Structure formats: C-alpha cells, structure tokens
Amino acid sequence: MTEEAIVMLENILIYSTLVLYLAATVSYFIYVSLQKESVGKAASVFAMLGLIIHTGAILSRVFISGRAPFINQFEFSNSFAWGVVLAYVAVERLYKHRFRAIGTFVMPVGFIILGYALILDRTVRPLMPALQSAWLPVHVFSAVLGYGAFAVAAAVSVMWILKNKAVSAGQKRGFVLERLPDLNTLDEINYKSVAFGFLFLTFCIITGSIWAESAWGRYWGWDPKETWSLITWFVYAVYLHTRITSGWEGRRSAWFAIVGFICVLFTFLGVNILLPGLHSYF
Amino acid sequence: MKKAWRFLSSMQLGIFLLLLLAGVSIIGTVYSDNQQAIQDVYASPWYIVIMLFLAVNLIVCSINRFSSIKNKVFCPKVSAGEKWLKNQENNSALKLSSDDPVTLLQSFFRKRGMRVITDETEEGTVVYADKGRFGHFGSLITHISIIIILIGAAWGSIGKYEDFRLAFPGDVIQLEEQGFSVRIDDFWLEYLDDQNYQVDQYYCDLTILEQGQEISTDTIHVNKPLRYRGVNFYQANFGWGTALELNGDMIEQPLRAGNIYYYKPADMHVKVIEIYPDFTMNYQGMPISRSHFPANPYVLYQLYVSEEIYGDNYNLAKAGDVVEIPLPDGEEVLSLNFTEPVLWTGLQIMSTPGTFVVLAGAILILIGLFLSFYITPRRYWALVMPNNDENDGQAQIIIAGNAYRNRAAFRREFKRLAGSLDQISKES
Numbered sequence: 001m002t003e004e005a006i007v008m009l010e011n012i013l014i015y016s017t018l019v020l021y022l023a024a025t026v027s028y029f030i031y032v033s034l035q036k037e038s039v040g041k042a043a044s045v046f047a048m049l050g051l052i053i054h055t056g057a058i059l060s061r062v063f064i065s066g067r068a069p070f071i072n073q074f075e076f077s078n079s080f081a082w083g084v085v086l087a088y089v090a091v092e093r094l095y096k097h098r099f100r101a102i103g104t105f106v107m108p109v110g111f112i113i114l115g116y117a118l119i120l121d122r123t124v125r126p127l128m129p130a131l132q133s134a135w136l137p138v139h140v141f142s143a144v145l146g147y148g149a150f151a152v153a154a155a156v157s158v159m160w161i162l163k164n165k166a167v168s169a170g171q172k173r174g175f176v177l178e179r180l181p182d183l184n185t186l187d188e189i190n191y192k193s194v195a196f197g198f199l200f201l202t203f204c205i206i207t208g209s210i211w212a213e214s215a216w217g218r219y220w221g222w223d224p225k226e227t228w229s230l231i232t233w234f235v236y237a238v239y240l241h242t243r244i245t246s247g248w249e250g251r252r253s254a255w256f257a258i259v260g261f262i263c264v265l266f267t268f269l270g271v272n273i274l275l276p277g278l279h280s281y282f
Numbered sequence: 283m284k285k286a287w288r289f290l291s292s293m294q295l296g297i298f299l300l301l302l303l304a305g306v307s308i309i310g311t312v313y314s315d316n317q318q319a320i321q322d323v324y325a326s327p328w329y330i331v332i333m334l335f336l337a338v339n340l341i342v343c344s345i346n347r348f349s350s351i352k353n354k355v356f357c358p359k360v361s362a363g364e365k366w367l368k369n370q371e372n373n374s375a376l377k378l379s380s381d382d383p384v385t386l387l388q389s390f391f392r393k394r395g396m397r398v399i400t401d402e403t404e405e406g407t408v409v410y411a412d413k414g415r416f417g418h419f420g421s422l423i424t425h426i427s428i429i430i431i432l433i434g435a436a437w438g439s440i441g442k443y444e445d446f447r448l449a450f451p452g453d454v455i456q457l458e459e460q461g462f463s464v465r466i467d468d469f470w471l472e473y474l475d476d477q478n479y480q481v482d483q484y485y486c487d488l489t490i491l492e493q494g495q496e497i498s499t500d501t502i503h504v505n506k507p508l509r510y511r512g513v514n515f516y517q518a519n520f521g522w523g524t525a526l527e528l529n530g531d532m533i534e535q536p537l538r539a540g541n542i543y544y545y546k547p548a549d550m551h552v553k554v555i556e557i558y559p560d561f562t563m564n565y566q567g568m569p570i571s572r573s574h575f576p577a578n579p580y581v582l583y584q585l586y587v588s589e590e591i592y593g594d595n596y597n598l599a600k601a602g603d604v605v606e607i608p609l610p611d612g613e614e615v616l617s618l619n620f621t622e623p624v625l626w627t628g629l630q631i632m633s634t635p636g637t638f639v640v641l642a643g644a645i646l647i648l649i650g651l652f653l654s655f656y657i658t659p660r661r662y663w664a665l666v667m668p669n670n671d672e673n674d675g676q677a678q679i680i681i682a683g684n685a686y687r688n689r690a691a692f693r694r695e696f697k698r699l700a701g702s703l704d705q706i707s708k709e710s
Binding site for chain 1: 308321323484503506647
C-alpha cells in the first residue's frame with residue numbers, strides 16, 4: 001500500500017470513529033431516557049466498535065510515521081480521546097454492563113476531544129532531535145491511560161452530584177433518581193478510576209523527568225506543562241486524603257475529581273494555548 | 283509540645299499545604315516566558331518554606347504511624363472471642379463435619395494464598411488468616427518516598443553546577459573546579475532526505491582530557507548526553523560560523539554571527555552579521571537560508587575602518603570567493619575570503635548532585651502507590667469451638683473478617699468465602 005493510500009485509510013477510519021462515537025453517545029442518551037436494554041446494548045456495541053476502528057486509525061498512523069503516535073497536538077488529542085473511550089469501555093465491562101448510564105456522561109467527552117483533534121493539523125511530521133527517545137511512547141502513553149481514567153472519574157462525579165441533589169432534596173421519583181446508578185457505586189467507580197489515574201499520572205511525571213534529564217539536562221524545570229501536571233497531581237493527592245477523613249466523603253471526592261479533571265484539561269490544552277515553554281511542540 | 287506534634291502530623295495540615303503548593307505553583311506559571319521570574323517563584327523562600335513544612339508534616343506523620351503499621355503487618359491480632367467475632371461487620375456461623383476442622387480450615391485458607399496463624403484460646407482454637415498485609419506499608423512508603431525526593435531535590439539545588447558553551451571542533455572546554463577538560467573533536471548533522479535537508483539529528487565527538495591525557499572519547503547527540511564524574515554534557519543546539527582568510531592568512535577561530543575580527547594592520551574591523559549555509563532570497567528580497575545543508579554558503583558582513591563603517595552597510599560574499607577591498611590609503615588592497623562555513627556545537631554542561639536520590643524516591647513512590655491501591659489487606663478469624671456431644675460430630679465454627687479498605691468488595695469476598703466453606707462442609 002502506498003503512503004497516500006494509508007493516509008486515505010487513516011482518514012476514513014478516523015471519521016468513521018467520530019460517527020461511531022456520536023452514535024454511541026446518542027444511543028446512551030436514548031437508553032437512559034427510554035430504559036430499553038436493547039438500545040443500551042447497541043450503544044455499547046457502537047462504543048466498542050468505535051474503539052476498535054479508532055485503534056485501526058492510530059495504527060495506520062504508526063505505520064506511516066514509523067513511530068509512536070504522540071508527537072504533536074493532533075496526535076496527542078487523538079490518543080487522549082482513545083484513552084477516554086478505552087477507560088469507559090473497560091469500566092462498563094468490569095461492572096458487567098450494569099451501569100450503562102455512565103456512558104451518557106463519558107462518551108460525549110471522548111467524542112468532543114476527537115472532534116477537537118480533527119480540526120488540528122494532521123500532517124505526519126518526522127521526529128525532531130529532542131523527541132527521538134524511547135521515553136516518548138512510555139511517557140505519553142502513561143498520560144493517555146491516566147487522563148482517560150480521570151475523565152471517567154469526573155463523569156461519574158457529575159453523576160454523583162446530580163443524584164445526590166435528587167436524593168437529599170427528598171425526591172422519591174424522577175429521571176435522575178431512577179436512571180442513574182446508586183451513590184455508593186458511583187463513588188466506588190470514582191475512587192477506583194482516580195487511583196488508577198493517579199498511579200499512571202505519577203508514572204508519567206516520573207518518566208517525563210527521567211527523559212527531561214537526558215534531553216535537557218535537568219529533571220525538573222518548572223516548565224508550564226511540568227508545573228501544571230504537578231498541580232494536577234497535588235489536587236488528586238488531596239482527593240485521596242479527603243476520602244480518609246470521614247463525613248463528606250462522596251461530595252468532596254466528586255468535586256475534587258471534577259476540579260482535578262479541569263486541571264488535566266488545562267495541562268493538556270491550556271498550557272499549549274496560553275503559556276509557552278520547552279514543551280510547546282505538542 | 284504534644285499539641286504541636288499532633289498539629290505537625292495532622293492530615294489537615296498536609297491537605298492545606300498541598301493546596302497551598304498548588305496555588306503558588308499556578309501563580310508561577312503565569313510568568314512562564316520569563317525564566318528569571320520562574321526561578322523567583324519556585325526557588326523563593328516562600329516556596330521552600332512550604333516544602334519544608336510539607337517535609338516535616340510527612341516525617342512526623344510517618345514516625346507516628348510507623349509502629350501501628352509495623353504491628354498490623356508483623357504482630358496481628360490473632361486471638362478472638364465469640365462475642366468479638368459476632369460483633370464484626372462480616373461474620374457467619376457454620377457447622378463443619380470433619381474430625382479435624384482446624385486442619386481443614388488451615389488448608390482452606392492456605393489454598394487461597396493466605397498466611398495462616400493458629401492460636402489456642404480458652405474459647406477454642408482460632409485459625410487466623412490474612413492476605414495482602416504488605417498493603418499496610420503502602421501509604422508509609424509513599425510518604426517516605428516523598429521525603430526522599432524532597433531531600434534529593436534540595437541537595438540538587440544547593441550543589442548544582444550549570445554552564446552553556448559554544449564550541450568549534452578543535453576547541454577545548456576547561457572545567458577548573460571539576461579538574462578535567464573536554465575537547466570537541468568533531469560535530470556534524472544528519473539529514474532526513476536529499477531534497478529539503480531537514481535536520482534529523484546532530485552529533486558531537488567529545489574526548490575527556492585529564493592533565494593532558496586522553497581518558498575516553500564519546501559521541502553525543504540530543505537525548506544522549508556524556509556523563510563523567512558527575513558532570514553531564516548535553517547536546518543542546520548548534521549554529522554556523524565561518525572561516526576567514528585575510529591576505530592569505532587564516533584567522534585562528536571561525537567567526538559566528540555577531541562576531542567581529544580586528545585586522546590591526548589596516549585598523550579594520552570585519553563584522554559577520556549572518557551566515558547562510560544554503561543561501562537564497564525570499565520573496566521580499568531578504569536573504570535567508572533554505573536549510574542547514576551548506577549547498578550555497580554566503581556571508582553577510584560589514585567593514586569598519588577606524589570604527590566607522592567602510593563601504594556598503596551590508597555586503598554579501600559567497601564562501602570561497604576572494605573579495606578585493608581597496609584600503610583607505612589608496613595603495614593597498616586587502617583580499618578577504620570567507621573560505622567555508624563551519625558548524626559550532628552548543629553544549630549544556632550540568633552537574634546536579636542527588637539525582638540518584640530523587641530517582642530512588644521516584645521508584646519508591648510507585649511501589650508505595652501500587653501497594654496502597656492494589657494490595658488490599660484483609661483478614662479472617664475462624665474460631666473452632668470445643669466439641670460438645672450435642673453437635674453430633676460436627677464442629678461449630680464462627681468466622682469473621684474485615685478489611686479496612688474497599689469494604690464493599692470485601693463484603694462480597696467474605697460472602698463467597700463463607701459460601702465455599704459451607705459447600706465443603708456439605709460435601710464432606
């Protein structure tokens with residue numbers, strides 16, 4: 001296959017993914033509204049199919065470029081969207097498809113990030129000297145996994161807050177009350193996702209530092225992306241501690257997980273748009 | 283005193299400090315394009331004080347919790363009475379038809395990968411089993427690892443040595459304090475293709491010299507530094523210089539953009555403005571270089587005599603062309619030749635002590651986090667009541683269990699385990 005043919009294949013696959021993620025999002029919404037199991041099953045199929053095709057799109061890029069798909073804003077955003085959907089599909093399966101309502105809140109995130117990625121420059125560029133390192137795939141892939149988990153945690157936190165509002169208002173019936181999973185389950189998924197995300201975020205920061213030392217001469221330079229990843233780390237560290245102090249366990253966790261994800265988004269996007277630095281090529 | 287200790291070890295203090303650090307760090311990122319301002323925030327007394335408090339908080343908290351954690355792991359509470367067991371959240375009463383219920387229970391737990399400790403008490407034999415006990419060390423190891431990282435980082439900032447040198451092949455960089463020198467033997471570029479000559483990577487051959495003796499030679503490139511006696515040499519960047527021949531004599535050092543050479547015999551300064559290895563004019567008529575491949579090298583220069591501009595404001599000379607310059611005295615002619623472009627290498631020289639300490643702390647924190655999240659300590663007690671004839675050959679067992687983390691999952695695990703025991707008792 002010629003390079004042009006593979007580029008065309010990548011385009012077909014990635015737009016198909018966008019369509020499938022949209023189909024999944026819409027189906028999850030319909031499922032939650034109508035409570036029809038068949039619609040829910042279709043939604044899960046769309047999400048999984050989308051993920052598989054998305055993986056194909058990413059692999060075709062790997063094939064053309066001969067390296068990991070992580071070096072510019074498009075490639076990372078694309079991988080981030082993939083990571084979010086992967087995290088969701090994993091969580092749905094781990095809980096044996098009992099809580100498909102979560103898809104209503106996570107799939108839109110994956111869809112939007114992919115949509116954003118598609119407006120960026122997609123040209124396959126060769127690796128700059130500083131990016132020629134075995135640490136590149138390790139460091140960035142751990143970010144993809146960590147961020148995906150944090151996205152799920154944030155989505156589940158939003159659901160927790162909505163449900164808690166309904167419960168504490170003394171509601172006995174209602175859309176939110178009946179369609180969303182119970183508070184304990186949401187809180188448990190929140191915690192487990194943050195734990196996974198935190199482990200990978202820590203690993204990402206550490207591998208980034210090791211790489212920075214061999215490339216730039218220092219393992220920490222307070223570069224905006226480095227600093228914001230640390231700020232994100234601090235926020236989730238506080239999250240983990242507030243869960244030990246009793247009392248508002250569910251509510252504090254939910255808010256911190258949302259704030260944490262906002263920090264993730266800022267680290268991913270805000271830094272590149274608003275603050276320059278050594279990291280600014282992606 | 284005790285109050286102060288308790289305050290310093292409190293988690294609330296830790297949470298407060300983390301949030302404070304986050305907030306101050308955000309302020310620092312606003313100054314991201316000003317390197318000096320960045321240092322002013324993160325190296326400021328404020329930041330250091332907050333870090334110090336955090337370190338103290340971690341140390342005190344770790345000291346406080348150390349013995350109770352150690353005991354949970356190495357000296358578990360094995361004995362348990364009927365009343366205590368029935369009070370536990372997860373408990374169950376069973377009957378086992380077996381002549382040796384104690385051995386049955388021991389192998390039952392051992393088959394599940396648990397550590398088993400048996401104890402004789404007044405109320406009967408207790409078979410204690412636990413799993414994942416090292417998970418208790420998770421948070422302790424995580425906190426200690428952060429202390430280690432802070433110590434390593436502090437050591438690094440205090441003893442840091444940092445320098446940046448530009449050098450041409452042949453130059454020797456002396457490091458007096460460290461007691462050795464580095465000679466640049468060669469520097470070259472590798473290109474991606476033969477059309478655009480985009481630079482793929484740049485390489486530098488370095489030889490370490492100690493008191494004139496060659497110790498070793500290495501090739502470095504971006505991402506592959508040279509490390510010698512705690513000093514690291516990083517390939518940072520590069521640029522172009524040009525050789526210059528005046529009246530047939532080569533000047534000693536190549537000139538970089540902005541460098542000026544003083545030719546005394548004519549009181550003339552030759553100033554190199556810019557070097558274009560692959561010269562062309564852009565659509566606005568400005569000189570540019572298409573690539574870093576010396577396909578068409580040109581030099582833009584100025585001449586000064588007695589410190590006043592001599593001749594045109596800007597002169598372009600093709601590398602290798604001899605330019606005949608009539609001197610002000612009207613008789614002599616200076617022949618000037620920018621013979622060829624020469625690459626210079628930009629080396630970042632850094633020595634950061636304590637890096638290995640930070641790395642050790644980093645590995646430890648990953649271990650600590652893994653233990654905290656994925657190794658869940660849980661324990662079971664099975665009290666085998668002494669045999670009464672009433673029980674017609676069946677042993678009365680009270681079983682209880684707890685896990686202080688992830689209780690919901692443990693409840694399910696306990697139910698399954700009690701169910702399995704029940705199955706075994708029915709089968710035997």
